[in-house]
Amino acid sequence: MPSYPAAASGDPRARERPAPPAHPRRAEILAAAAELFARRGYHGASIGDLGRAVGLTGPALYRHFRGKEAVLAEMLLDISGRLRADGAVRAADPDPDRALDALLHGHIAFSLDNPALITVHERELDNVPEPQRHEIRRLQRAYVEEWVAVLRRLRPGLPDDRTRAAVHACFGLLNSTPHSAAALDRAAMGDLLHGMARAALTGFS
Amino acid sequence: MPSYPAAASGDPRARERPAPPAHPRRAEILAAAAELFARRGYHGASIGDLGRAVGLTGPALYRHFRGKEAVLAEMLLDISGRLRADGAVRAADPDPDRALDALLHGHIAFSLDNPALITVHERELDNVPEPQRHEIRRLQRAYVEEWVAVLRRLRPGLPDDRTRAAVHACFGLLNSTPHSAAALDRAAMGDLLHGMARAALTGFS
DNA sequence: GACGGGTGTTAACGACCATTAACATCGGTG
DNA sequence: CACCGATGTTAATGGTCGTTAACACCCGTC
Numbered sequence: 509m510p511s512y513p514a515a516a517s518g519d520p521r522a523r524e525r526p527a528p529p530a531h532p533r534r535a536e537i538l539a540a541a542a543e544l545f546a547r548r549g550y551h552g553a554s555i556g557d558l559g560r561a562v563g564l565t566g567p568a569l570y571r572h573f574r575g576k577e578a579v580l581a582e583m584l585l586d587i588s589g590r591l592r593a594d595g596a597v598r599a600a601d602p603d604p605d606r607a608l609d610a611l612l613h614g615h616i617a618f619s620l621d622n623p624a625l626i627t628v629h630e631r632e633l634d635n636v637p638e639p640q641r642h643e644i645r646r647l648q649r650a651y652v653e654e655w656v657a658v659l660r661r662l663r664p665g666l667p668d669d670r671t672r673a674a675v676h677a678c679f680g681l682l683n684s685t686p687h688s689a690a691a692l693d694r695a696a697m698g699d700l701l702h703g704m705a706r707a708a709l710t711g712f713s
Numbered sequence: 714m715p716s717y718p719a720a721a722s723g724d725p726r727a728r729e730r731p732a733p734p735a736h737p738r739r740a741e742i743l744a745a746a747a748e749l750f751a752r753r754g755y756h757g758a759s760i761g762d763l764g765r766a767v768g769l770t771g772p773a774l775y776r777h778f779r780g781k782e783a784v785l786a787e788m789l790l791d792i793s794g795r796l797r798a799d800g801a802v803r804a805a806d807p808d809p810d811r812a813l814d815a816l817l818h819g820h821i822a823f824s825l826d827n828p829a830l831i832t833v834h835e836r837e838l839d840n841v842p843e844p845q846r847h848e849i850r851r852l853q854r855a856y857v858e859e860w861v862a863v864l865r866r867l868r869p870g871l872p873d874d875r876t877r878a879a880v881h882a883c884f885g886l887l888n889s890t891p892h893s894a895a896a897l898d899r900a901a902m903g904d905l906l907h908g909m910a911r912a913a914l915t916g917f918s
Numbered sequence: 919g920a921c922g923g924g925t926g927t928t929a930a931c932g933a934c935c936a937t938t939a940a941c942a943t944c945g946g947t948g
Numbered sequence: 949c950a951c952c953g954a955t956g957t958t959a960a961t962g963g964t965c966g967t968t969a970a971c972a973c974c975c976g977t978c
């Protein structure tokens with residue numbers, strides 16, 4: 509039922525090409541930083557490393573971000589915001605079964621396409637300074653609640669705390685992609701994760 | 714079927730108390746380091762932090778370990794060795810169904826009792842220096858293969874690469890405990906994870 | 919053609935880090 | 949009691965880090 513075709517990276521026939529990002533350097537730095545933070549951890553990647561990864565020296569980064577913490581904060585805010593917004597749309601399906609499949613499909617596609625982002629999102633929240641950490645946490649909680657609401661309709665008997673714990677455990681399963689060393693291709697891995705997660709959420713006790 | 718009673722921390726009626734560890738300070742440092750590495754990452758916890766956590770100054774640590782890397786290496790070697798040895802015993806059950814339950818029970822009990830160790834084991838392998846990193850990888854692979862062998866008997870049709878990927882995904886689910894903020898008590902959480910993992914491994918596609 | 923904002927660079931700063939050196943204490947053994 | 953290894957301490961060393969300062973270039977606008 510689910511399908512995870514190879515990522516559609518730039519169909520040339522697409523009529524309206526997406527507008528180029530307002531600040532391409534910022535996006536470039538964010539992408540490189542995600543890779544480095546995922547591989548070596550926030551404290552293990554220096555400003556010099558981030559700059560070098562995009563062909564610059566370290567201090568050049570301060571022309572685009574207030575500092576190292578701001579890079580991480582913007583990265584996590586973007587991820588949690590996208591997940592939450594996308595999740596709200598998908599969870600709105602009146603059929604809870606289809607809603608769950610849509611949530612699974614969205615999350616799996618995102619984590620297959622952005623393993624580094626998922627890793628950082630999962631590990632580095634504590635290094636975000638306080639005003640923004642709170643907002644990120646809020647978005648993460650809201651995203652979880654979208655899942656909980658769908659699962660609640662699907663399994664009415666289950667107490668709320670168990671439902672929420674089950675959703676968190678499911679995220680652990682879905683977010684395991686980066687550690688799997690990609691022995692399977694994208695489509696097979698997507699189908700596998702989808703099947704396992706659906707079974708895990710609907711088939712226990 | 715599975716049961717996860719509250720951790721039996723020191724029954725006073727136990728006749729043979731475990732021999733006190735050969736070097737209690739080493740064990741104390743390792744435990745504190747696990748907590749710090751899990752919370753702040755390997756590069757985010759300094760030698761001074763590790764010492765302070767056990768009531769010492771930073772340099773005192775060098776009386777017990779060759780350096781910071783040696784602390785991490787010994788920690789990961791110990792974890793991967795224990796998981797692998799325990800896994801080999803549990804996987805030996807001739808009934809694959811019971812073997813899987815035993816593997817699940819062992820892993821879940823370990824991760825419920827040692828969330829910090831599981832976190833570090835999952836994240837910090839890259840910071841271990843080379844002679845020992847290879848050995849840790851070997852033990853991790855051997856542990857995975859115990860699971861793969863059991864699951865292969867349980868689901869004969871499944872190709873090996875998908876079986877292995879499923880085991881990795883299952884670990885992601887089981888190791889999610891530390892992120893779950895422990896809203897459930899140990900027994901309920903253990904049962905939940907057991908049920909979800911079993912459903913995930915046996916119920917997909 | 920002067921100007922100014924945007925985007926780089928190198929040099930310099932203070933803080934912190936892992937590690938080592940030099941020295942102190944203490945319990946047990948000759 | 950002298951000695952000694954185990955286990956601490958503080959002080960010092962060399963390196964790296966995040967950040968800022970000072971300066972240079974490019975490019976579109978008046």
